Amino acid sequence: MADNMEEIKKATTSAQGIQARFQLGFGQSAKTHFELDVEIAIPGQGITAIFGESGSGKTSLLRCIAGLEKNACGCLHVNGELWQDAAVFVPTHKRSLGYVFQEASLFEYLTAMGNLRYAIKRNNQTTNPELLEQVIGVMGIAGILSQLPEALSGGERQRVAIARALLSQPKLLLMDEPLASLDTARKLEILPYLERLRNSFNIPILYVSHAVDEIVRLADHAVIMAQGKVIAQGGITQLFSRADLSLGVSNEVGAILECKVMERDKQWHLMRVAFNGGELWLPNVENKQNTTQRIRVLASDVSLTLTPHTDSSILNVLSGEIQEIINDQDPAMSLVRLKVGESYLLARLTQKSLQKLALTLGKSVWIQIKSAAIVR
Amino acid sequence: MSLTDGDMATIWLTLRLATTVTILLLIFATPVAWWLATTKSWFKGPMSAIVALPLVLPPTVLGFYLLLAMGPNGAIGQFTQALGLGTLPFTFWGLVVASMVYSLPFVVQPIQNSIEAIGNRPLEAAATLGAGPIDRFFTVVLPLAKPGFMTATILGFAHTVGEFGIVLMIGGSIPGETRVVSVQIYDHVEALEYAQAHALSGVMIVFSFVVLLMLYTFQRKRKAVGMTYGR
Amino acid sequence: MKFKKWLGLIVLFLFTLCAESKSVHVAVAANFSNTMKSLVKEFEKTSDYQIALSFGSSGKFYAQIKQGAPYELFFSADQAKPDALEKDGLVIANSRFTYAIGRLALWSARPDFVNKIETKLKQGAFNKLALANPKLAPYGAAALEVLTSLALIDTTQSNWVMGENIAQTYQFVSSGNADLGFIALSQLLGKNTLQQGSYWLVPNIMHHPIKQDVVLLRSAKKNQGAKAFLDFMQTNRAQHIIAEYGYLASNSLNVEHEL
Numbered sequence: 001m002a003d004n005m006e007e008i009k010k011a012t013t014s015a016q017g018i019q020a021r022f023q024l025g026f027g028q029s030a031k032t033h034f035e036l037d038v039e040i041a042i043p044g045q046g047i048t049a050i051f052g053e054s055g056s057g058k059t060s061l062l063r064c065i066a067g068l069e070k071n072a073c074g075c076l077h078v079n080g081e082l083w084q085d086a087a088v089f090v091p092t093h094k095r096s097l098g099y100v101f102q103e104a105s106l107f108e109y110l111t112a113m114g115n116l117r118y119a120i121k122r123n124n125q126t127t128n129p130e131l132l133e134q135v136i137g138v139m140g141i142a143g144i145l146s147q148l149p150e151a152l153s154g155g156e157r158q159r160v161a162i163a164r165a166l167l168s169q170p171k172l173l174l175m176d177e178p179l180a181s182l183d184t185a186r187k188l189e190i191l192p193y194l195e196r197l198r199n200s201f202n203i204p205i206l207y208v209s210h211a212v213d214e215i216v217r218l219a220d221h222a223v224i225m226a227q228g229k230v231i232a233q234g235g236i237t238q239l240f241s242r243a244d245l246s247l248g249v250s251n252e253v254g255a256i257l258e259c260k261v262m263e264r265d266k267q268w269h270l271m272r273v274a275f276n277g278g279e280l281w282l283p284n285v286e287n288k289q290n291t292t293q294r295i296r297v298l299a300s301d302v303s304l305t306l307t308p309h310t311d312s313s314i315l316n317v318l319s320g321e322i323q324e325i326i327n328d329q330d331p332a333m334s335l336v337r338l339k340v341g342e343s344y345l346l347a348r349l350t351q352k353s354l355q356k357l358a359l360t361l362g363k364s365v366w367i368q369i370k371s372a373a374i375v376r
Numbered sequence: 377m378s379l380t381d382g383d384m385a386t387i388w389l390t391l392r393l394a395t396t397v398t399i400l401l402l403i404f405a406t407p408v409a410w411w412l413a414t415t416k417s418w419f420k421g422p423m424s425a426i427v428a429l430p431l432v433l434p435p436t437v438l439g440f441y442l443l444l445a446m447g448p449n450g451a452i453g454q455f456t457q458a459l460g461l462g463t464l465p466f467t468f469w470g471l472v473v474a475s476m477v478y479s480l481p482f483v484v485q486p487i488q489n490s491i492e493a494i495g496n497r498p499l500e501a502a503a504t505l506g507a508g509p510i511d512r513f514f515t516v517v518l519p520l521a522k523p524g525f526m527t528a529t530i531l532g533f534a535h536t537v538g539e540f541g542i543v544l545m546i547g548g549s550i551p552g553e554t555r556v557v558s559v560q561i562y563d564h565v566e567a568l569e570y571a572q573a574h575a576l577s578g579v580m581i582v583f584s585f586v587v588l589l590m591l592y593t594f595q596r597k598r599k600a601v602g603m604t605y606g607r
Numbered sequence: 608m609k610f611k612k613w614l615g616l617i618v619l620f621l622f623t624l625c626a627e628s629k630s631v632h633v634a635v636a637a638n639f640s641n642t643m644k645s646l647v648k649e650f651e652k653t654s655d656y657q658i659a660l661s662f663g664s665s666g667k668f669y670a671q672i673k674q675g676a677p678y679e680l681f682f683s684a685d686q687a688k689p690d691a692l693e694k695d696g697l698v699i700a701n702s703r704f705t706y707a708i709g710r711l712a713l714w715s716a717r718p719d720f721v722n723k724i725e726t727k728l729k730q731g732a733f734n735k736l737a738l739a740n741p742k743l744a745p746y747g748a749a750a751l752e753v754l755t756s757l758a759l760i761d762t763t764q765s766n767w768v769m770g771e772n773i774a775q776t777y778q779f780v781s782s783g784n785a786d787l788g789f790i791a792l793s794q795l796l797g798k799n800t801l802q803q804g805s806y807w808l809v810p811n812i813m814h815h816p817i818k819q820d821v822v823l824l825r826s827a828k829k830n831q832g833a834k835a836f837l838d839f840m841q842t843n844r845a846q847h848i849i850a851e852y853g854y855l856a857s858n859s860l861n862v863e864h865e866l
Binding site: 066067068091092093094095097098099101103105106107108109118119122123124164165168174 | 497498500501502503504505506507508509511512515516519520
């Protein structure tokens, strides 16, 4: 945990970003006892994911930051403002934050617009009509404002809840698995709104999730938690290229690359993207105008050879060096971390292949990538 | 079978008493209910038991002790005398105080239950939106606990109207001051004035039926609307 | 044949219930309860009959008897209810007689009222005057007569508090809420010693005698126990006990009885 701490602290000056340290114990008996003991530093912009299995303390951490856990001791600075330390406890309603709960938690007796007004009335700032319009537009809720929450679908309710949180004009937005209570279709409905949220409002967001796909699509930073402790934190590409963190189930393990679109090949419907260490050919995605793309390469889609094969169907071949070899949970498999230029990739290989190719640390290899998914 | 002026006077007195008691109880019981619904103190158990006592104690027991306590030698009596108010038995306000004690659980418990049913989540959501504790009470607790307050109002009012034992003990049957409908019916029966007893009892039966009908209609409606907050 | 067995048991049980016709059910006005307990104790010394006592207000008993309550004897607190029952045809003819005559006392629990009770009443020097509801209780009606004869109705009326019965009137005074109260002498003498304060025994001539009548109810036609108990009531032994408890016994109606 300490490895990235200094680095992040430097990146987040005291006037910007969130520094938090919390200790909190639950449960009297040894059986039910759970202890949260965390120290995190989070940049003052973009989405930071708090990732971990259920019961790892993600939600507790979020509640501590919101001031909803009165018994938590620790300290908390948000953009240079002191919210909590040994002597100070700013109550929740005086913390400039927005909180999106797992269930929308709208006020059932108010219309969607009534819920938004509830936030506007209490935000201690003047809310200009453009902001209201912008929020309503970004969240796509213009058509349902006069409805009572009971008449809305799960996805609509959650969008209203996010809009409500935004309209309290927070310095920090906390989102506690906002998609967890929704089915896949509703999730896919909301994800684009969350992306627009990230791109349209300059508010740091703490996003609790245990779903890798949400995180790789939305987050720039991540805090990885297990059993009430932070086991890693840092940039998302860095964290996902680490072989020692089993982020997600083993066949979902994969590295993330930030790429730039270099060229689009109309004839073959391909595009060429460059990352810090090489180039890849990918199926062209025309509708994405972004020049930067986030790409995820699953470890199971990567294979290694000792010589470059030219007779293979595989389009993308890179050269790299073996950095780390780790045993997978599956005794037949190993996870290999590869350095490609300044970037990292993960490969999932059988133990048998490792032995056959005599792959050891520091060995140069050719990396074949069967496919890569554009996640952003 | 018609109501005499004396009967009408007892009806008006009873309504005045029930209204006064209900209003005062709503003001007094709400903080108690709130505290009971939210506290984690060890005193919650004893306090709940004290509030519920009037449910199990015979009204005559309550009335007897109130008579002693509010009398010139009782603790309450000494206090009211020190304030220059005299003693409470045989006065309208004495009945008000006694009825408040008697009807307390009928007002506290529905409010407490509905506050408990709200749970923490709506209050937490309001807090994250910048609503302070008092703001939360008026904008979250009150609207969500409305059914509980309605039930409390109806039960408190009806229970006060139907009260007999305590009034008998501390009222003194003074016309226009402490002679309420239930006592008047008792008097009619004791005096073998059965026709008048029937007339007044008829009024009580119709009243009670209408009140209970209101209560159950209201509760059914509330179920249909439903509480969609989860934890 | 389990059913037959059970049926046999039930029949046996009912039979024992019927066999218990030795007991007499007696309804007694509340003011006479202590006296009656002593009377029953005395009666059962020499009799096999069991007396089952129920205490309550006479008005309630009247209503219950009219609706067929299983009492054999009814000791009322007045004459009006036995009278009404007679008219309703629920009473065995010629069984009614006056078993006791109540004595009215003006009582105060205040120590500083000792020996001054009559004066305090006449001066109006008290906070509240408790009396039983004259409409319901014979003692209340008697109290009203006393106040009339003393010409104190108008001056004291605003200070009256009314109990539904004399037991309640007693409570109003004993709890200190009323300085003065018209109650039954039997209430003060029931425990043999006066608990607090003092009383003024209202002279008999100031009100109509508070006659309390008993009737043998129609259901007691074949009940020898009920008749035996009624006979006992007229013995000297019984009359002596009644007098001890602060009543005038019916045979001493015209004799001034000093207590």
